[in-house]
Amino acid sequence: MTSTVTFFDHRADFATGTPRYRQIYTRIKNAIYDGVLKADDRLPSARALAKEWGVARGTAEEAYQLLKDEGYVLAKGPLGCFIHPHVKPRDPAANKPLPLLSSDQKANRDQAELLPFQMGLPALDAFPRGPWQRMTQRLLREMLQAAYRNAPRTGLTELKASIAQYLSVSRGFDCLPDQVIITGGYRHTLSLVAQALGGEGKAWVEDPGYPPTRQLLQALGFTPVAIPVDEQGMDIDAAYRQAGDAKMAVVTPAHQSPLCCTLSLKRRQALLAWAREANAFVVEDDYDGEYRMASRPLPALKHLDQDDRVLYMGTFSKVLIPSLRLAYLVVPRAQITHFNRVFLSLYDSQPTLAQKQVAEFMAEGRFARHIEATRRLYKQRREQTVSGLLAVLGDYLTIDPQPGGMHIIARPRFIGQASIDDCKLAQRCIKNGLYANALSTWYTAQPQQGLLMSYTNISSPEALEEYANILKTKVFGAH
Template sequence: MKSTSTHDFLQLTPGADEPYYRQIYTRLRSAMADRLLKPGDRIPSARALAAELGLARGTVESAYSLLAAEGYIEARGQAGTVVATGLKAMPAAVGEAPPLLASSAPTGFAPSATSPVLRPFQMGVPALDAFPRKIWARLAARAVRATQTADMLYPPPAGLESLRAEIARYLQLSRGITCSPAQVFITAGYRDSLDLAARALLQPGDKVWVEDPGYIPASALLREAGMKLVGVPVDQEGLQVGVGVQLASRARAAVVTPAHHSPLCVTLSLQRRIELLDWASRHRAWIVEDDYDGEYRYASRPLPALKSLDRDDRVLYAGTFSKVLFPAIRLAYLVVPASQTARFEETARCFSGGSPALTQDIVAAFMAEGHFARHIQRMRRLYRERRELAAAGLDAVLGKYMQVEAQPGGMHLLLRLRGRRSDRALAERMRADGMFSRALSECVLESRPDLPPMLMLSFTNIESHRQAQHLARRIFALL
């Protein structure tokens, strides 16, 4: 900060019902609304403020994490933490937070690459405040200290053997997938996995089934690679395999999200799974199973992966650490059929730049020592709670205008708009207001008048009913 003393606005109330981290969060937020703290002003480090207030450092870090998640502050490395430079100077209503970012919001499917701010409802981002950073830091420091000369060479194109072995072991226990480490290929994210699969197994001009609505970035990648996309409609049982057979029975591949369809969150039924595997076996086609958040099911235990039912070795299983650890890690993996490992090794050698060996080593240790499995279990409990808080807060404000549809799993909620409102128009207004939203109509390949107008909102970083209500009021103002 420039010259403002923290005591001017950070007088905490001992014994209050509101915990200290929430008091710090509220007072700093109010100071920004009152212009005591202006965009670009530096705030004390968590360590310095904790010492000044006589609190544990973790308490202050929790408050800072919440402020950062909502876009009020941003880290500047060695320059410290400052008030977000795009924070709009508008007075807040009593008891409410000031509006966020004045800069134009992105209109695509991901936050701006130049903005480090986590926007409310941002899709695909896990609960960053709950990540075990101390454990991660300890493992990272140990890995750095143990670095040898050989570790500083180019990493193996397929990934470190230690990480591949840990992934194979974990998948057998958690997802019912039996595979060898040689079948596991480490990539720099799901799109890198899909690109590797397309280069190894497909040719430009091949027809590929994709879900409609579906994950548009995957479709864009396949289209750019020269594939002919066949949009196969999705209903409450998932991909309509029979329709896919009618449209293109001899397609070379199908890209699916069977655990939680992206974006509708429905689960591919057992009958449809059998039909899909039968189609792939009869026509020697490939199936890419994108299991981006299959671990997060709240109504029951996570369902076995489609790959676990594959008896003819036609399924490639794609997993990612971005959704379960943090996106900046840029680490994913692809389990390929045993018969195709040699082809994938050659393709990876030609086209893959590999992932940083140090990061892979840290993740391998994180898994080997049991931290990964425990983290997944904690996140499953936390997301169940946050999903309920977010749904209740949104419904309390927007229930007359939208219906919250909480699916049995996944990392986002679906809001069905009542009446004739345009989901695309509302999503654009939300992004312009500093929030993040995706409209269902933005995820279709072909016109789908049968689909209702819906919004997709992530709940993973919604920490309280009050926060959800505040954000719901911001949405209400845009209706």
């Protein structure tokens, strides 16, 4: 039997600086983690919650929508919203607490204004605005009234077909359009995978690795097991020793995030052998596999997958524009029905116009040409950024050699001083209008020090010299 949960003990005392809908979302999510809200508990209506908390109804609806999008809440039509049965309270003994973000790191992560060295963004000045605008205007003229409605829940047929064709040519593996599910970004995709695989068990994650991966898996019931990464990528032998009975492995084989090394062929084969023997799945996050500068892009790990154990994740945020919020998941053929069923029970479709824009862009051949053009541009900008920074800051930092990727790793030479660490340096960067992310925050054990900085939007040597001098005087304190 379900019960409606009330929040009269949680009347909002809202903090400044954070949107109210997100504060409501955070309080409800924390109540789930703490066991205050339990599986199948019914939440009050958005109208009742708004009245109770003294906010606009739209604010409450936005908080609920975010909870639904991330899989914490399940909407059952006129019956209302319920805590999803797959979401479990946090087990305080399962994992040590993840480090909290400092205020400077939060500003770093959520920065709305584009800062020099901003991570996670393609070259915005290289986006073909003119052709994109003309294509969009034509699509709007041609679209019938029916086409303005929601797209098919798992994605437009023409976009799925374009993605399948692109992957065959660019990433070296074949798939059916029906294997492709269109999602709303990395968290959306990984949430779908975690829900479809049962939401429990151990999961190999890279150490260092993208922090939201550990956090999201843990929130959805998995136990992340941090596997060390060296110059050949994830150490599969260490993974066997630590958690051979894991249910899933999440890897970035093309350019390990954040170290940018490539998973070696021997380890790729060992990883796939483990998945076959353990009846487990490998989640391949190919977030920027197209951008290899040392040679032509390597085929995806999925290219070697003879047993259909690889779930392939791709995104348009890193190659087009992040505001599209479009990504995709390629599922094994035997899992199409299961993943579709899970998706349809939890998620809505992505905007029709955005999907049509990308599908048309790919069908016209502009997508492949854009990637080729940006690959050349990124090689130039990376070389320019590395040489420019070392010319000014050679006494203060070194820069790792990398085969590709969309960021650099700068390692301060005097990082061993007790009074200086990469978190403090990253905070100084933010305070002085530059972006940097502390490498140590990506580790769970034996953290290394460094600054992660993107070069994709550094468009001129003159601008780079200005930024390098700010780093030298304001961040490193040189005179």
